[in-house]
Amino acid sequence: MTPEEFRRYGYQTIDWIADYLARPERYPVLPSVKPGQLTDALPARGPEFGEPMDAILADFERLIVPAMTHWNHPGFMAYFANSSSEPGILGELLAAALNGNGMVWKSGPAVVELEQVTLRWLRQWTGLPEDWFGTIYDTASVGSMHAVAAAREAADPDSRTRGTPPGLVVYASEQAHSSVEKGTIAVGIGQDNFRKVPVDAEFRMNPDALAALIERDLAAGLRPCCVAATVGTTSTTSVDPVPAIADICERYKLWLHVDAAYAGSLMLAPEFRWAFAGCDRADSLVMNPHKWLMTPMDCSAFFTRRPEILRNAFSLIPPYLRTPDHPRALNLMDYGVPLGRRFRALKLWFIMRTYGREGLAEILREHVRLAQDLALEIDADPRFERTAPTPFSAICFRYKGTDDENRQIQERVNATGEVFISGTELHGRFSLRIAIGNRGTGSEHVARVWELIREAV
Numbered sequence: 193m194t195p196e197e198f199r200r201y202g203y204q205t206i207d208w209i210a211d212y213l214a215r216p217e218r219y220p221v222l223p224s225v226k227p228g229q230l231t232d233a234l235p236a237r238g239p240e241f242g243e244p245m246d247a248i249l250a251d252f253e254r255l256i257v258p259a260m261t262h263w264n265h266p267g268f269m270a271y272f273a274n275s276s277s278e279p280g281i282l283g284e285l286l287a288a289a290l291n292g293n294g295m296v297w298k299s300g301p302a303v304v305e306l307e308q309v310t311l312r313w314l315r316q317w318t319g320l321p322e323d324w325f326g327t328i329y330d331t332a333s334v335g336s337m338h339a340v341a342a343a344r345e346a347a348d349p350d351s352r353t354r355g356t357p358p359g360l361v362v363y364a365s366e367q368a369h370s371s372v373e374k375g376t377i378a379v380g381i382g383q384d385n386f387r388k389v390p391v392d393a394e395f396r397m398n399p400d401a402l403a404a405l406i407e408r409d410l411a412a413g414l415r416p417c418c419v420a421a422t423v424g425t426t427s428t429t430s431v432d433p434v435p436a437i438a439d440i441c442e443r444y445k446l447w448l449h450v451d452a453a454y455a456g457s458l459m460l461a462p463e464f465r466w467a468f469a470g471c472d473r474a475d476s477l478v479m480n481p482h483k484w485l486m487t488p489m490d491c492s493a494f495f496t497r498r499p500e501i502l503r504n505a506f507s508l509i510p511p512y513l514r515t516p517d518h519p520r521a522l523n524l525m526d527y528g529v530p531l532g533r534r535f536r537a538l539k540l541w542f543i544m545r546t547y548g549r550e551g552l553a554e555i556l557r558e559h560v561r562l563a564q565d566l567a568l569e570i571d572a573d574p575r576f577e578r579t580a581p582t583p584f585s586a587i588c589f590r591y592k593g594t595d596d597e598n599r600q601i602q603e604r605v606n607a608t609g610e611v612f613i614s615g616t617e618l619h620g621r622f623s624l625r626i627a628i629g630n631r632g633t634g635s636e637h638v639a640r641v642w643e644l645i646r647e648a649v
């Protein structure tokens with residue numbers, strides 16, 4: 193591609209993106225494709241010779257876009273809804289252009305230093321301790337896996353050389369995200385040594401049950417090493433009692449990891465800080481700008497008060513990566529599994545500067561307000577019941593009928609293409625679940641989803 197061609201197609205692509213972001217709802221939020229349909233529509237073999245960009249862009253619009261689930265659609269209210277943003281996209285575009293790689297300071301001084309600067313800003317904005325260390329991974333799943341690996345290192349520094357010793361145990365609530373259990377599998381502690389701590393009626397970890405499980409495991413000769421608390425669980429956004437859990441971790445000398453993948457962004461708004469009480473006593477914490485800070489996939493911020501443990505667990509420097517020591521030259525490859533790392537901080541920096549803390553906090557407040565209003569509407573309709581408290585922007589509720597009827601409601605509503613809602617299982621029964629987190633979602637979209645649900649009934 194010549195510079196002139198790049199310029200032409202670049203302008204054309206930016207025009208497409210601008211139109212798309214101006215009105216993502218021109219597409220159905222859920223595509224009407226069948227599994228395998230896109231695969232069948234594409235050639236079975238890659239082209240032997242290059243094709244013109246006009247043809248590629250035409251196929252992008254004809255084949256790829258219709259097979260997308262549109263996370264940017266304001267009717268997207270499934271999982272943890274989120275959205276991209278113009279400054280984030282520009283940052284991502286430039287990161288791809290620079291093609292930086294922050295494996296060591298020398299391989300990408302700006303990649304490494306901007307990551308540290310944006311995470312310092314994030315610590316200030318969230319009220320997390322300023323002296324914590326931060327690094328950006330792709331996902332919270334990877335962050336939590338590193339937390340479990342650090343816990344293993346702290347409990348048994350020989351595990352790095354000899355392998356995971358038998359008997360280490362990890363604890364998280366029944367409502368914790370599956371990624372914590374996967375991390376336990378990945379670092380070789382094993383599912384048999386992962387305890388799902390019971391929760392109370394509001395889906396929060398029961399600290400007495402945690403302490404009892406730890407005592408039972410100690411009596412059996414096992415070695416508890418890590419507790420993962422969640423602020424904002426995936427199904428109901430419940431908040432584990434972190435101060436009580438921190439007391440237990442201190443008493444038994446266990447690594448405390450906080451999974452705040454979704455709710456962590458709310459720390460930007462001081463009125464939600466109550467939910468994070470005790471988090472400053474954690475050993476590590478993960479939060480996802482790609483969930484609720486208008487950041488395109490992917491960008492997950494991992495913080496730890498004990499970076500030396502992470503470093504002991506993962507630093508391994510082959511001769512071809514040796515660089516001169518300098519107190520300010522951080523080599524991020526020492527703090528985890530990945531060597532290569534893309535310039536994720538660039539998009540985060542663009543977003544933080546464009547919106548400012550207050551601009552982002554204002555969007556989150558509005559999402560919570562919309563969810564609280566909808567919760568009141570649901571409470572006012574005798575045909576429905578809420579199945580969990582609604583502390584933030586996700587509402588779990590059900591039609592007072594059978595699980596099948598609730599699933600049919602979900603299917604009918606989603607089939608309209610106007611909205612996308614998900615479901616979960618609470619107390620053994622199916623619940624509908626609406627999560628508000630897309631920056632384009634306004635009261636009209638919330639009114640519409642509620643109307644569609646009542647029509648489906």
Ligand code: PLP
Pocket residue numbers: 272330331332333334369371422424425426451452453454480492
């Ligand atoms: N933790 C919680 C509480 C989540 O809700 C999720 C995803 O929704 C994750 C972790 C996993 O996040 P990621 O996709 O970044 O791995």
